[in-house]
Amino acid sequence: MRTRNADKEKLVIEKAIELIVSDGFEGFSMNKLARLCNISVATLYIYYQHKDDLIKKIGSEIGTAFFAHTLKDFSADMPFPQGLKKQWENRISFSLQNPKIVECFEIIRHSPHGEQILQTAVRPFKQIMADFFTNAVDNKELQPLPIEVFWSVAYGPLYSLLRFHSEGKSMGGKPFSLTDEYTNQALELVLKALKP
Amino acid sequence: METNLNHILIFKTNIDQLSTKCALSEALGKQTGISQWSIDHEDCDRVLRIVSETLSNQEIISFINAHGFECEELL
Numbered sequence: 001m002r003t004r005n006a007d008k009e010k011l012v013i014e015k016a017i018e019l020i021v022s023d024g025f026e027g028f029s030m031n032k033l034a035r036l037c038n039i040s041v042a043t044l045y046i047y048y049q050h051k052d053d054l055i056k057k058i059g060s061e062i063g064t065a066f067f068a069h070t071l072k073d074f075s076a077d078m079p080f081p082q083g084l085k086k087q088w089e090n091r092i093s094f095s096l097q098n099p100k101i102v103e104c105f106e107i108i109r110h111s112p113h114g115e116q117i118l119q120t121a122v123r124p125f126k127q128i129m130a131d132f133f134t135n136a137v138d139n140k141e142l143q144p145l146p147i148e149v150f151w152s153v154a155y156g157p158l159y160s161l162l163r164f165h166s167e168g169k170s171m172g173g174k175p176f177s178l179t180d181e182y183t184n185q186a187l188e189l190v191l192k193a194l195k196p
Numbered sequence: 197m198e199t200n201l202n203h204i205l206i207f208k209t210n211i212d213q214l215s216t217k218c219a220l221s222e223a224l225g226k227q228t229g230i231s232q233w234s235i236d237h238e239d240c241d242r243v244l245r246i247v248s249e250t251l252s253n254q255e256i257i258s259f260i261n262a263h264g265f266e267c268e269e270l271l
Contacts, residue, residue, distance in 0.1 A: 004201060030239055042206040042270040045243050050236035 009047060012037055016058055017104045025055070025111040056117060059108040062101050063121025069094045076131035080141035081191050083132055088158050088187055092178070095162050102166075143196045153193055157186045199232075203249050205256055208241040208270040220263045227259065243270060 015036045020028050030051055034041040048054035074086045095102050108114060133150065136142035142150075164170040165178035214221045214235065224233050232247035244267065246256055253269050260267035 030236065030243070040271060041241070041243070045206045045236070045245050045270070046201055046204045049234040049245055050243070051238050053234075 059117035067125035080136035207244040210266045
């Protein structure tokens with residue numbers, strides 16, 4: 001009698017993330033994954049229909065975890081500066097706690113399944129973020145801007161700092177590690193720039 | 197509803213890309229007892245996955261063989 005084994009499923013997801021990060025989307029195979037998990041290929045196929053099914057499921061799982069983390073202690077009707085600060089804090093803590101997961105999500109996002117995964121995982125999140133933006137504009141806390149310009153200014157600096165941090169170096173190989181001081185400095189400038 | 201894991205049968209085959217109209221995919225779709233089927237064409241073993249409450253491994257193997265393809269249980 002076969003039963004669903006939650007530990008085994010967790011192990012499969014963990015190892016799949018490692019394998020996608022180390023071998024890329026193209027280099028990933030069910031055979032390699034089964035070997036890494038010490039289970040038979042057939043067992044893997046019991047849980048997942050095929051490679052694409054597995055990648056899609058992992059992608060939506062990671063996406064959902066990321067968006068849930070990003071919305072922790074956040075609401076669309078927060079004053080804009082506090083709300084944006086919370087977004088920065090949540091995105092930073094998720095990246096720092098889950099560097100492999102973030103890397104894996106980037107790979108899946110750019111794979112042929114990226115669009116579909118984002119569509120499903122992002123939907124509830126997108127509405128909250130859109131409401132946050134509209135409320136801030138209505139309350140005259142934020143300049144009305146095309147959403148792409150808003151996003152680039154609001155989060156671009158954060159993701160640049162996080163990239164320096166994950167690489168451990170900035171321009172010209174200068175050692176870098178993200179501190180609260182750097183984060184606050186950048187966030188203050190962003191808030192100043194976005195004010196009407 | 198979640199699939200009962202005991203009803204999932206896994207096989208190694210030589211079934212290359214199937215078109216939706218070809219005889220085998222039509223037959224798999226029509227076969228009573230098969231509630232779901234898929235083939236991983238990207239995998240070197242062209243893994244066939246069948247969900248069936250009633251059919252045995254041997255019955256599936258004979259069915260696939262009858263359509264001119266190799267099929268064996270993947271262990």
